[in-house]
Amino acid sequence: MTAVDAAAQAAARAASTPTTREERAGWLEALAAAIEADRAGLVALARAETHLSEARLDGEVTRTAAQLRFFAGVAREGGYLEAVVESPDPSLVPPRPDLRRMLRPLGPVAVYTASNFPFAFSVLGNDTASALAAGCPVIVKAHPGHPELSRRTARLAADVLPDGWFALVEGMEAGVELVRHPQVCAAGFTGSVRGGRALFDIAVSRPDPIPFYGELGSINPVVVTRAAAAERAADIAAGLVGSFTRDAGQYCTKPGLVFVPEGGGVEDAVRQALGGAPASRQLTPGMTEAFADGVAGLAAHPGVEVLRASATEGESAPAVALLAASTFLADPHSFLAECFGPLTVVVAYRDDELDAVVGALEPSLTATIHRGAGEDVTALAAALTPLAGRLLFDGWPTGVAIGWAQHHGGGWPSTTASIHTSVGATATRRWLTPIAYQDAPQDVLPPELRDGNPLRIPRRDS
């Protein structure tokens, strides 16, 4: 029996015994407390493995604990169950019996952790937290970029969670075995288009296809209007450089493609702001190399000027590729692939080119508009709406807030599923499936669907 098989069998046994929302909320709170209690040790290990700053990692522990507690609250509130109780109506065609619908957990799920958030999208990150909230045991495939931290976090999880509810597996073979395993009912993934697509293809070609929720590549377009540039070119440039260089540029929401008005002064302001941008070390040598290749590819493209900040050996220098919209439009695919690391592409557009450049985009996790004070951008917003899971105004997409209204998804290639979000309350929805009870006795019904709504959850009764 392989490690994956042992974990999956244990998870299936765990999933067969129902748990209460209150129990699971307690587990999530205990996990939050456990990582906070081990904060210093976790942060030190993460620093050694990821080269991210202590401030960032310390903040990420805080964020991760907040996420775990947030999902505890989501589980307790119970609205995520989408409970509906409908009374019989024999006069209808066809007649309606007593029908009661809610969501139930799918069963054991696989979580493939991200490279770039060693806590918040890793072993006890959003995928794990939302799956536990939903009532699904989790088998985590560790990211090879922070193996010791993954193991340390996994030990904390194993101490808190009951048998079968959590396991950590490592290595690419285990990852493939996991998504093929008959007891695994769904998978969550954060990573590259190539890796995500390969696992997605396995998930959907199983004899029994399973949902695969992958967050893959995102260019996160930003459009700066002429009015916005006229009002605050320097602020926008400073904000952009801060956002795309933040934490080594390793954000899935990094603004990777920025459209600025030709002659609006933003390009010059970016040249200036780039001078002060800090160099950074990427997570792995492979990522350092991929970043250098990405920058070199852009620099070799005719019509593209690449600006670079300074860096010492082993670090990646923040870089900005500058080009005209005509260059972009002649070959948009060269500029639409995500390049992890501190790089952004700035495209100068003439006013009559803006519709065309927006029309050439692919879906992303986010799209951003910087507008002038009171400027009407409804048409531009409508054009960007099908291209983004989150549409921002006058801000930067990095730093994804936790909340009931958050959505961290978007069309292909930013995710593999139209309901995908790994952040926010609805992240639980991925691990659930509906069931309707027809004319069921009260003692068979989950308490959430019983007469009188004894657990007082948000519910539609009619």
Added chain:
Amino acid sequence: MTAVDAAAQAAARAASTPTTREERAGWLEALAAAIEADRAGLVALARAETHLSEARLDGEVTRTAAQLRFFAGVAREGGYLEAVVESPDPSLVPPRPDLRRMLRPLGPVAVYTASNFPFAFSVLGNDTASALAAGCPVIVKAHPGHPELSRRTARLAADVLPDGWFALVEGMEAGVELVRHPQVCAAGFTGSVRGGRALFDIAVSRPDPIPFYGELGSINPVVVTRAAAAERAADIAAGLVGSFTRDAGQYCTKPGLVFVPEGGGVEDAVRQALGGAPASRQLTPGMTEAFADGVAGLAAHPGVEVLRASATEGESAPAVALLAASTFLADPHSFLAECFGPLTVVVAYRDDELDAVVGALEPSLTATIHRGAGEDVTALAAALTPLAGRLLFDGWPTGVAIGWAQHHGGGWPSTTASIHTSVGATATRRWLTPIAYQDAPQDVLPPELRDGNPLRIPRRDS
């Protein structure tokens, strides 16, 4: 340009202009009125093409109009948008901006209609109605079993709906082209495991995979407890025969596998009830042949006795396959494949075999328990819960009511997607995807997300 391409391009143009929920509700009501106004002509054409009875077809027109009006009500109510408005909180880690989330239509969708419901799951059936309610233009692939009826219904639709919102295409090649078309954003399908899996495989192997909501094969297990058999064996047998022979046995919810207590008297009662069961004509010669093959395959299986009612040439005789649980458990896969038409498999179990037979099942659209008065069936219900989208008590799964709490889905092979339902309010969910607005000006926001909730939809504000 092919017919599919023309339809998809027109649908994409239609989808690019937002519509209001009120407009779409009006369209759905006009469609309901249009099929009612043409009821006599539609029913006559359907009789000629499907061989179903006038009463059934007349009732199905009534049902289809009710569905269209039901989805008009769902669109008007607006709760399906899952709107959430969340105020900023700068004290959080990370800080929370103004976030507002709702669902938006995916874009043009493809609908592959069913053989067995020439109205309710066809051109203007649940898939089309729910997609229009959600705001997605629809391209319908007609079922070859009722081509003239499909065309007549399509003409009614084209008269009611604006340009681009509806098209009908025909033929297998068109069906394949449709699911491959870059402008098609999702697909709904009702049909066989083989046909559905082939289209699913195409949908997920596109360069940009799209959601494919297929309802495929379902055996719909029924468990009759010993107490239920002791109380009402004859009633159960009569109900079973009525359900599995209803309308030529062409229901995706037909009870196809029934577990009865050995020596409980249900088998004898079924022998008796079968005598009076009417023979029926299948929709197509291919289905007649497949049914005969299915019955012959069971009859040839060692340990299986097949009972047949009488039938005249060209009709299918209702049939019951009888076997012991030990025979079933030795080779469950021979008894788990759906066989369309008036056939059911009755398995006699000893009390110590019940756990094993339930453990051998695959997921279905429904599962049913017949229990004794006041009998505790919580353990049996828990075992069946992961195996069914709808769990019924003391009834029969045929006749799927329309409502807010309905769910018509289930695990593979009954459907391809864990959120699939083609019946009930949440059928709209398949055609939608979330978007979150961050710090958006009021005039950019859809009215459903504006301050003060001006359209008074169900919304979570916090």
